[in-house]
Amino acid sequence: RLLPILCTVTTRRAIFPQxxxxxxxxxxxxxxxxxxxxxxxxxxxxxxxxxxxTKVPDPYAWLEDPDGEETKAFxxxxxxxxxxxxxxxxxxxxxxxxxxxxxxx
Numbered sequence: 001r002l003l004p005i006l007c008t009v010t011t012r013r014a015i016f017p018q019x020x021x022x023x024x025x026x027x028x029x030x031x032x033x034x035x036x037x038x039x040x041x042x043x044x045x046x047x048x049x050x051x052x053x054t055k056v057p058d059p060y061a062w063l064e065d066p067d068g069e070e071t072k073a074f075x076x077x078x079x080x081x082x083x084x085x086x087x088x089x090x091x092x093x094x095x096x097x098x099x100x101x102x103x104x105x
Contacts, residue, residue, distance in 0.1 A: 039077035042070070 043059040
């Protein structure tokens with residue numbers, strides 16, 4: 001996937017330098033990102049909520065159970081993708097410290 005140079009991409013490259021590599025095409029520079037295979041989230045089409053007579057499908061209701069084995073496996077698979085990037089994030093400690101400061105009262 002090619003992304004044209006934008007301020008946000010440049011900022012992200014500074015924060016997550018291991019994620020992006022540079023590709024030059026003619027007079028444009030692009031950052032490329034490796035393809036990521038996200039875990040499949042099962043859709044359960046049988047779950048339909050009823051809000052005052054309005055039927056609303058909720059195919060991912062199973063993810064609302066944090067103690068469910070399927071939810072735990074899905075979260076673990078997501079973490080296996082995310083944590084390697086976050087561990088290399090240059091500003092992660094800053095965010096962690098600030099959140100801890102705000103929430104530790």
